[in-house]
Amino acid sequence: MDELGERKIKILDAIIRTYLETGEPVGSRTISKYTDLNLSSATIRNEMSNLEELGYIVQPHTSAGRIPSDKGYRFYVDHLLQNKDKEISDMKDFVIEHTERMENVLKQVARMLAQSTNYATMITSPKYSANKVKFIQLSQLDDNQLLAVIVMEANVVKNKMIPLEKPLDNETLLRLNVLLNSTLNGMSIPEINLATISKMKEQAGSYSDIVGVVLDAVAETISQEELEIYTSGATNIFKYPELSDSQKASELIYTLEEKQQLATLVSDSLSDESNTGIQVYIGNESPIQTMKDCSVVTATYELGEGVKGTVGIIGPKRMDYEKVMDSLKELTNQLDGIFKKPS
Amino acid sequence: MDELGERKIKILDAIIRTYLETGEPVGSRTISKYTDLNLSSATIRNEMSNLEELGYIVQPHTSAGRIPSDKGYRFYVDHLLQNKDKEISDMKDFVIEHTERMENVLKQVARMLAQSTNYATMITSPKYSANKVKFIQLSQLDDNQLLAVIVMEANVVKNKMIPLEKPLDNETLLRLNVLLNSTLNGMSIPEINLATISKMKEQAGSYSDIVGVVLDAVAETISQEELEIYTSGATNIFKYPELSDSQKASELIYTLEEKQQLATLVSDSLSDESNTGIQVYIGNESPIQTMKDCSVVTATYELGEGVKGTVGIIGPKRMDYEKVMDSLKELTNQLDGIFKKPS
DNA sequence: TATTAGCACTCCAATCAAATGAGTGCTAAC
């Protein structure tokens, strides 16, 4: 709200709102008519000229209307978009079916969000770094394979097949199971480091050779954290002419399909924590090059105890920030704790 | 090779081959020059006129060259594309990294295939209907949860969380495990029907109430066959102008993203088995409406014992059928048996 | 009788000019 002056702000606000609706450059006459400022188009023109000099708006070409610059959008998001904390009553409720496989829940969430917003969406699996081991079991599958089943605190189950030279006898298997459970139980992933492992190898005593193989496999499985990213609604971008020419559409959809690049967004959004938990990247603010003509809004959802994931919406710069941010708030609220009670 | 006559066939062949390369309607003059027929353009014109009457080629508009009709492509694929069984030496080898998670292998295959062909690709997880149960284990996870781990013949592991009212004592658990393994071991999915289950409930005797819950959960888990479909290279369609206008591209990419519709292709391709295992759908021959401007080539891969999956390539009608079919053959060969030796 | 040369005709695609109109910037008056 700095040195802009109230009138300029009102005009900027009007310009941006109008542009968000129409997607067309907006001219002085429109503003003069559709605001309660009672100023002639000429005056508006002067102010617009100023606003342009200050970098808030931009002319696509001489003698066209103005459109917001990245700086303009930024100002709008930071200052003009008052979060009026409106009642969520009229918000479409996110009916999340209670499937047990988290994967399916996430896919579903992405799809619903895409449908209700008409933008492209992404959601990551939660990062379980703070998650603890709850239960481990080794079973002899056949003569040369061992199956390790590991259950983490939030009922995340991991499986690992371990090849063996020769079968283990029952007693060894039992001991191993006891050893694994008693040592690793309640530990979180960062705590399971080399020191822990070598200590266990010591305790294993005479078996230490075979035990080593097993331990390494188990440790690897536990600590390997696959960050899955699910996207949906990629084709929604065709609804916005400014994104739907072959070139841009292709690049955008490619990044959504390939997903790796999206990971940068995630780490960004998880670390830099504003108080609301919602982050807005406008145009070049996004770390992803192909999204320079887009805006990305991300939010963090939390299932308690540092178990966090990211959900994001990708749309044109003139996206409906208000609706999008509300949707994300609502969604993260609902998502929070949905996995707490299993099934 | 019916009543077409050798010369007509040669001309048709030339037209299609030229069109496959250029993507432009091909005129009589081009054919007259680039074939060894030594016929003037006028003669070619007459023949083309005939071919058009017979429905093999089509004029986009008067006074343009001809392009193949669906019927023309069909003839080409059925009769002109002699599978010369060329040495696969010059084929780029599919280097499939040996990750243990099948999911990742499939994703990788789809991606590589898309990259090497420049078309969109899909691949399904194998259908395990004939697969047998190898190992089952129930574990008491905590006071009100049981974990069932089921391993199938091809080392496919399934997990299921079973909610309990009150914990089971050790003996019951042991008995259950024995019962499950002794009864279900070696059974394939279709064999596990209601009769089997109720018989087991009988055998369970006094526990039958609690056993029922567990059995149902296990049976459900085993029989629930999730047909996963992975796609890749959707944005490759932008490389073909005839597919890359907003409308078509959007619809196509949407079907690739949503995937459900692709399932119809799969069942089709698994059932109707030609001797080569390769199926070609040209334009409207495809069961999927949005692909009427595309051709789809599918192949079946088999991991032995009726464990089958489908892999497919989606491209413009003027795709390089020869290369595509070769690639698929090569791929299915490599894929066959890759999961036989675990890890 | 089959093939070919020649020519009129069609139609797409590219090019260009003029007309349109939304919007600006500037100046002079209020």
Added chain:
DNA sequence: GTTAGCACTCATTTGATTGGAGTGCTAATA
């Protein structure tokens, strides 16, 4: 400080023109 008025700019649309590729048909040819 605000406004009316006017000249100017420039993307977009429209229509007319042209060029070229290709066909279909007819008449000549082998």
